[in-house]
Amino acid sequence: MPLQIVRNDITKMKVDAIVNAANSSLLGGGGVDGCIHRAAGPELLAECRKLGGCETGSAKITSAYKLPCRYVIHAVGPRWADGKHGERKQLISCYRTSLELAKEAKCETVAFPLISSGIYGYPKDQALRVAIDTISEFLLENDMTVFIVIFDKKAYRISEKLFSDIEEYIDDRYVDEHTDSRSERLRRMNAFRMDEPMPCESSVCDEAIEKLTAPMAVSSKKAATLDDALGQIDESFSEMLLRKIDERGMTDAQCYKKANIDRKLFSKIRSDKLYKPSKPTVIAFAIALELPLVEMKDMLMKAGFALSHSNKFDIIVEYFVEHGNYNVFEINEALFAFDQSLLGA
Ligand code: AR6
Secondary structure, eight states: OOEEEEESOGGGOOSSEEEEEEOTTOSOOSHHHHHHHHHHOHHHHHHHHTTTOOOTTOEEEEEOTTSSSSEEEEEEOOOOSSSOSSHHHHHHHHHHHHHHHHHHTTOSEEEEOOTTSSTTOOOHHHHHHHHHHHHHHHHHHOOOEEEEEESOGGGOOOOHHHHHHHHHHHHHHOOOTTOOOHHHHHHHHHHHHOSSOOOOOHHHHHHHHHHHHSOOOSSSSOOSSHHHHHHTOOOOHHHHHHHHHHHHTOOHHHHHHHTTOOHHHHHHHHHOTTOOOOHHHHHHHHHHTTOOHHHHHHHHHHTTOOOOTTOHHHHHHHHHHHTTOOOHHHHHHHHHHTTOOOSOO
């Protein structure tokens, strides 16, 4: 997954470079800056002294000494005043400069804290948005794995409106897994298999349950032998994916980048028509292809999965699709906020 949100202490990240939320003196301070200097040891400060400081919105690179990474990129974020003093532009520039420095140093993996969102007071939801937008834009043109490292879950915030909308959406749909009335079973089966809810008068209901629970026919024609039956296997997940990419007029790279899937995984899927993907991978591709819910369910079925209302992850994905928001990175922000796995590999 090229862009990942993880919970960790950035000084523990085994990546090529970690980014420090520094100040313009580059001589250390509190917050993540203090943690990084303590973990790296005094040689880091000695090297920083030679750099002659750094402007707000820019960054400089040093060795990492005792840290488990190779480099530290010291980025100076803006202090939040009121949002009208160019703070956003400076924060974007911080991320861009840091990513360019990482690229020049041939880093394949980089970890960022949420710059400016602590002592410098940048509103956390907006700081997160800038981080995700700027990094994902860079990843469209560059192959790198970038981590946004969240130290303290309290420091992580998506917009309150989005959070409460999703919470309400989940509340309206979350099904108690142990509910097992006849009509409830039917409703769930409908959710898996059909677009339109079915009427549920008792006779119609019984008939529908029989139909839905009947053994799956391989095709309308009965297969004479197992070989015949296997010869009638449907289009696979990989075949459906490649077909949809063509139908959408997308290039492979446009699709896997939009899905937050790395190139190597995509190549595996492309070359193995029987590839068995994970559920978050299938959903990531369905999102990248902007499939409506019915087609997303169809693609999931090809890989042996379904969407269910007993699962918060599924409901959150459904929320975004129903709202026409097919931005994998924004969906991942919300999934992380609700402690769910993220989309991508
Ligand atoms: N790992 C990952 N993230 C961390 C860690 C850690 N070990 N520690 C804190 N954070 P801040 P700023 C998060 O205040 O707002 C310093 O004094 C923290 O939860 O470190 O850019 C500098 O010298 C928050 O989300 O940096 C500057 O003077 C994020 O890192 C000033 O603070 C950034 O918080 C910079 O302020």
